[in-house]
Amino acid sequence: MKNRPSLRYFSGPFKAFLGIFLLVSVLLPLLRMFANIGSVDPLAIIAGPRFKQAVIHSLTASAAATVISVALAWVFALCTLRTGMRFREILGVFGTLPMLIPSISHGMGLVFLLGANGLLTRLFNLSGSIYGLKGIVLGSVFYAFPVAFLMFSDILKYQDCSPYEAAAVLGIPRRRQFFSITLPYLRRPLVSVVFAVFTLIITDYGVPLIVGGRYATLPTLMYQEVIGLLHFGEGSVIGAFLLIPAAAAFIFDLLSRDRQSQGFVIQQTLPRKNKFRDAAALGYCLAVCFLIALPIGGFCLLVFAAKYPVDMSFSLANIERTLQMKAGRYLLNSLLIASGTAVLGTGISYALAYWTARTKGRFLKALHLISITSLAIPGLVLGLSYVLFFKGSFFYGSFAILILVNIVHFMASPYLMAYNSLGKLNIHLEEVGQTLGVGRFFVIRDVIIPQTRITILEMLSYFFVNCMMTISAVSFLAASRNRPVALLITQFETQLFFEGAAFVSVLILACNLTVKILIYLYKRKENYRDQPKRREKQRAAA
């Protein structure tokens, strides 16, 4: 650092803080969990019948759900980005809607639709049980579809279309184009998406908790061991096991990211009109959106009907009853935790990203890696680690521990957002400031932050939305005082108060939707302000 006199005063305490933060919030708890494995005989547990069965269940359900959701999402992404169908944008937005409700609600949604007394069950006189493998796969598809869709849209948005145009000019047939252009380009991102979706599904316990029935998966087994039986050693073994797919996905991403050569000039052209194809695409997307809307519609029906299925008249009694069970207070808890996490998490990950993206130093590469490694730690594992590490301290059972665990759990994505947009700003801004007699702090305040404000908003909303929904890490840590509202869904479900569970899901959806809409409006305002620029550029180009 000797070449950077400006960092002299500023960096010491800052680095110490971030170093201690990462140590206490990530490394030590994880190590504590691994140490805990020593308290039991891990080999005996792994060889045991319950564990083996859970592994097979988890793999089966996750593989099936991954294949289905990836396929559905891929076609959906193609339809919204590579066809001329109408309503492309609005359908694309609608396709991400399920991301705003907790995975546990997806499980509930299935029960409302296809359970013994479900809407569709009654409507079509279906027989057979939704509980078990079928339910887990279906629920996971609902849960993972929007994630896969978003990842695919990103890939397609940044795919360079000019090779296709060249191919068209050269008269290369469509099928050859697919094998020579599309596949080579997509192979790595595709594997990346498959890994990510698989990890998401296999570490999720919201869906199997509700519709798993006796079909125990690794996360439900872990939950039973820890919460039900207080077998922390067994839980730790399963936790360590759950790290494997996540770690594999992470390593794959890391290896492939370096080699990916993304062109800087991205040529995007709208596909030519093709009536038949566009109509088919529209049909497909409407069908998918209808399916997505079904559980949400189901929630509303359940909430506002006086007593489903006996009395279908409109009533607010269910809401009243839910509120009497202190849903309001828990909602406040959630809002507090989510806002706290959003503000602090954004601050920390932004500072971290600033440090790794815009300064030079020896340990920054390592720090960058640690920051994105947190992506690979499933919430359940993090939760258990925190229980083991912080139990007995004043910190345990406080709001602060929930905020901390959420920050760590969700930090990687916002960190990367900040890292990318900070890296794109001109590298000389701070130096210009220095030569003009304006310190780094002021350049950050007056130049860097204003130029990345959209990213900051996205970071805030990412933290907020995910905190509102999450149940994995917090289910181990929450006490009655600081319980977030999403956990009420589990509670109501065990009390067979389904209307309450539905209402809570709708509440969470409403909060998240509000945040998303606010951000959308702000962005639109910003874009509008930049409009003249685009017009001017067009004029210049003409």
Added chain:
Amino acid sequence: MRVKLEARDLVHSFNRQEALHRISFEVREGEFLSILGPSGCGKTTILRILIGLIIPDSGRVFKDGRDITFLPASRRNMGIVFQNYALFQNMTVLGNVEYALKFDKEKKARSRSLAEGIIEQVGLTEHLHKKPYKLSGGQQQRVAIARTLAMNPQVILFDEPMSALDAATRLTLREELKHIQKKFQSTMIYITHDQEEAFALSDRIMVMDKGGIEQLDTPQRILAEPGTDFVRDFVLNNLLIKTKSLVKYVKVEP
């Protein structure tokens, strides 16, 4: 003429790779000095040492006879202009030029009128309230120059300020730069890849290769007696090629 800046025995390494080997030179007051050399020869490193963004491993930098090797960049009264402008895209042209003035206790009160005056000098008054990204590359570079000039630096450093611009803009901006130098009487050090630009602008040219100085002299003398084979190859041949390719397009009457 007085010596404005002196670099004495500068040595600097990156990752144990020596980028500068004991470099010494002087810059005179009011002089326009160009640094010319192939990519990676250490031009930028010299500039960054002169302005205080890098502290050299060894060697000294003097300004007006005073040792400033360890003086922070903010207190050297020198300005720098980068190739990619490094403008504050969230501020208007006026905001960019005025920003640093507001941090200066003496100039704070007059910051607005000072900034407007400088912007007029570089001919951007009609764009006063525009954001930089709405301007052309040449105009953006003029904002960057104005921002530096506003602080009234004694020495201005340029790190390939024109390499992102098209040929025609370079020619106009080149003239303006000359004009500005006359007007503000500032000492200028100018890195360029373009031999012709160096010859057109400079009082003296410093030719560098592989972290060392090959020759430091007036354009005329470099042309007349190139100090080393490298200078002959790098400077003269390149100039010649350029001229030849120009000549091709000119119809020569017998």
